Amino acid sequence: MPRSKALPAELDACARQLVEELRRLKDHSELTMRQLAAKTGYSTKSWERYLGGTVLPPQEAVEALARITGADPVPLVALHEIAADTRDSRRAKAVVRPQPTTQPQPQPQLGEGEGEGEQKGEQEHPGEAAGPLPEIPATPVALTEPPDTGPAPGRFPHLALTACVVALTVALLAALLLMLRLDEDGAPAAVAAAPRTTGASPPPTYTCHITRVDGGWSAGVNKGRNTEISYGETGADVAEAQCLLRRAGISPGGIDGMFGPLTLRAVKTFQQRAGLDVDGMLGPRSWKALRG
Known part of the structure; x- marks a missing residue:
């Protein structure tokens, strides 16, 4: 999806901010729509609607995008809840109200001389009448109230605005902390790896302990294995x-155990510097150069 595509004008402030944050995370991770669909379980068409602002994404999709990009899901979930509440408050309800449509009967205009005669006749024969007029039944008319154009004044706007400001502040602080953590080369980094399932068990954490073992570098994470790995794989x-890429001065993003776009770019950069085949895969020769 092009980044320059404008969002719909009818989006409220929190929904617009949520979509912009999701777009920023996708662009920063350099994920394509197909890769995003494969990693989150939601189709490419669904993500095009979510990031285009035409459909509010479900909370599970928001959490999945935050998880695969290493972002804090708390401010995104807060924005989603406020946007969902605002959307629900705008749903119109049709109300049908009966209303009588009786109209006054027009009075006939009397010519000169006719009124006096009829009045005299009515006075002389008070018991005689032309007959009762038929009653006109009241016809119910269905009136449909126009849909609400927004929350009631003084109820939601201040709450929504305050929540948006708080959520934006939390998101900015989380992004700043993530940038500071990525810039700390050589320091032990403990980052929660993305869980494979949405169960209640906590995700594994990986901590870099760079040491020399048998003449080679080791981070102490996978017990010295040199297993061939490539893009899309996860684990220790x-x-x-x-960890070893970071020791070599090349940032792979977070230490999350996910072979994503940032790690792929770091592997290719290292292979180019080491004079190896730049294929983005860590085989025996690449592992030997990393540990050497």
């Missing part, structure tokens, strides 16, 4: 490679 072998 990937975390070991990420």
